[in-house]
Each structure stands twice: as structure tokens, then as C-alpha cells.
Amino acid sequence: MKAKQIMKKFLFYFTSIVIIIFLEILFSKFSVFGIFFIIFIGLYRGSYSGxxxxxxxxxxxxxxxxTTFGALSFSYSIIGxxxxxxxxxxxxxxxxxxxxxxFFGVVISDSINIIIEVLFTGIPGIFSIxxxxxxxxxxPVFFLIFKKWWMLWFNRLDVER
Incomplete structure (x- = not known):
């Protein structure tokens, strides 16, 4: 039972990440789907999952x-x-x-990315809100979609601590 639940969570996260990366590539002008999902997972599943x-x-x-390799990983991990x-x-x-x-998650993430870019490449980035x-x-519409997506896979959405 426990192994089945772990596998189901793994498949959920894997499928979600693949879909989000596809949407990020498809709509690259607005690459915020990933950070929306990270914040959603952080809020509802805890800091470790986020x-x-x-x-x-x-x-x-x-x-x-x-981008500079690892900059997004670092900033997204902090946001999660x-x-x-x-x-x-x-x-x-x-x-x-x-x-x-x-809003604050995106501002913090972009600030961290710009600082890392300047430190490691010397090229100042563009910061636009x-x-x-x-x-x-x-x-909030994305949060609703993510909740429905979670409920499609699992019975309930509990805040995990």
C-alpha cells in the first residue's frame, strides 16, 4: 500500500513537471507556470516538497x-x-x-536570478515587473486548476507538515 502511494506521487510529480515544462516552452513569453506550481506545492504540500x-x-x-546553469534551480528551490x-x-x-x-515569489526569484547572473557572468539582467x-x-485560476489536478490523482488535498 505504501509503495503504491509513493509511486502514485512520483507519477503525479513527473507528469506535472513534464506538462509544466511543455507549457513553459509553448508560452515562453510568460514563463510563470513553473513558479506558480512550485508555490502551490510549497503551500499545500510543505517546504520539502516545494x-x-x-x-x-x-x-x-x-x-x-x-540561463546560467543552476541559477533557476537555486532560486526556485528557495521559493519552494x-x-x-x-x-x-x-x-x-x-x-x-x-x-x-x-507576486513576491516572482520578485524574489527574479532578484536571485539577476544577482547570480551578475556574480557569475558579469552581465546585468533586465528586471521588469x-x-x-x-x-x-x-x-488564483491556476491555483484552482492545480487543486483540481491534484484531486484527480488523490482523494484529498491536505497541507503536509
Missing amino acids: CTVGFFIGLIEGVFFA YLSGRLPKRIDEENPLAQISII IWLIIPVIIS
């Missing part, structure tokens, strides 16, 4: 988007960990809280 999923999504995105530490302090079901968490306004505002 950090792990963040690492793998960041690693794969780093390969496909030709930090979002996993939040549920005790906020109401993760509140759409305004979801929008705020996504303007293009994020629409995806961040509709982030």
Missing part, C-alpha cells in the same frame, strides 16, 4: 532556456522552501493572498 519540485523544475528550465513555510501564517485559500504570494501583472492577477 523545494524538491522547485529544484527539478528550475534545473529543467535552466537547460531549455539557456519559503512558500512551504507560509501556510501557518496565511490563509492559502484567499485569492488576494495567492496573488500576493505569487510590468509583464507579470496579468499572470499574477489570474494566478
Whole structure:
């Protein structure tokens, strides 16, 4: 029973990451699907799951988007960990809280990426929040989609600590 549940979780995360990477490549102008999913997993499954999923999504995105190797993995892992530490302090079901968490998560992630890029390449990156306004505002819709996706695989969505 336990092995079956572990395999089911592995297949869920693997399938989810493949779909998210496909969407990131398809809609590369708005590459926020990965960070939305990382924050969702961090909020609902805990900091360990958020950090792990963040690492793998960041690693794969780093390969496909030709960034400094490991920069996205590092920043996404931090975002997954930090979002996993939040549920005790906020109401993760509140759409305004979801929008705020996504906004600050993206700002922190981009800041970490720019710092790493400057440290290791010497090339200053571009930091723009303007293009994020629409995806961040509709982030509660993605949270709803992710919840339905989780419920399709599992019976309930418990916050795991």
C-alpha cells in the first residue's frame, strides 16, 4: 500500500513537471507556470516538497532556456522552501493572498536570478515587473486548476507538515 502511494506521487510529480515544462516552452513569453506550481506545492504540500519540485523544475528550465546553469534551480528551490513555510501564517485559500504570494515569489526569484547572473557572468539582467501583472492577477485560476489536478490523482488535498 505504501509503495503504491509513493509511486502514485512520483507519477503525479513527473507528469506535472513534464506538462509544466511543455507549457513553459509553448508560452515562453510568460514563463510563470513553473513558479506558480512550485508555490502551490510549497503551500499545500510543505517546504520539502516545494523545494524538491522547485529544484527539478528550475534545473529543467535552466537547460531549455539557456540561463546560467543552476541559477533557476537555486532560486526556485528557495521559493519552494519559503512558500512551504507560509501556510501557518496565511490563509492559502484567499485569492488576494495567492496573488500576493505569487507576486513576491516572482520578485524574489527574479532578484536571485539577476544577482547570480551578475556574480557569475558579469552581465546585468533586465528586471521588469510590468509583464507579470496579468499572470499574477489570474494566478488564483491556476491555483484552482492545480487543486483540481491534484484531486484527480488523490482523494484529498491536505497541507503536509
